[in-house]
Amino acid sequence: LTTIGMEYNSKGAFENSSNLVSIALPDSVTKMYDYTFYECRNLQSVELSNNIQLIGYMAFFNCTSLTEITLPASVTNIDVAAFYDCRNLTRVNSLATTPPALGDDVFTSDVTIYVPESAFGDYLQNSSWNKYNIATLSGEGTDDAEMYAPNDPNYHSTDYSANGQY
Numbered sequence: 044l045t046t047i048g049m050e051y052n053s054k055g056a057f058e059n060s061s062n063l064v065s066i067a068l069p070d071s072v073t074k075m076y077d078y079t080f081y082e083c084r085n086l087q088s089v090e091l092s093n094n095i096q097l098i099g100y101m102a103f104f105n106c107t108s109l110t111e112i113t114l115p116a117s118v119t120n121i122d123v124a125a126f127y128d129c130r131n132l133t134r135v136n137s138l139a140t141t142p143p144a145l146g147d148d149v150f151t152s153d154v155t156i157y158v159p160e161s162a163f164g165d166y167l168q169n170s171s172w173n174k175y176n177i178a179t180l181s182g183e184g185t186d187d188a189e190m191y192a193p194n195d196p197n198y199h200s201t202d203y204s205a206n207g208q209y
Contacts (some may be wrong), residue, residue: 061085068092075102077122084108091115098125100146107131113138120144127151136180145171167191
C-alpha cells in the first residue's frame, strides 16, 4: 500500500466514516489523495506514515474531533483545505525542516504550528505558513519558547522579528 485513494477522485477512501476513531498509516504510504478522511467527524487520532509526502485536497476536511496531528519530516506538499474546518484542531507538529508547499486555507486560523527550532525563521518567512501561529518544538513549555502570533495584536516577539531574524 503506497497510496490511499485515487488522484482526482470525487469520493474519499474513508469519507464520512462515522465509526472511524483512530488510524495509523503504515510507512509504505507516501501519498494521501483528495477527500481521504473527509467529514470523519469522530476521528480523534491519526498517525501518519513516516514517509508520507502528499496530503491531498480536503483530506481531513471537517474532522471535528481531531485536536492534534504530527506531520512527519517527509511531508512536501499539503493541498488546499486539507485540514480546513477541523474546528478543534489547535496543535500541528510539523517536523519538516523545510516548510512544505501549502495550499490555500489548509488550517483554520486558530491553530498553532509547532516547528523545529532550526526551521522557525524559514516558516516565518514563508507567506503560506506565516498567517498561522508558529512556535518552536524545542522551547515548548519553557520560558525559552519562541512564538509568532500574526493574529494577536497584543503579541510582540522579543526574540524574532516577523522576518525570522534575531
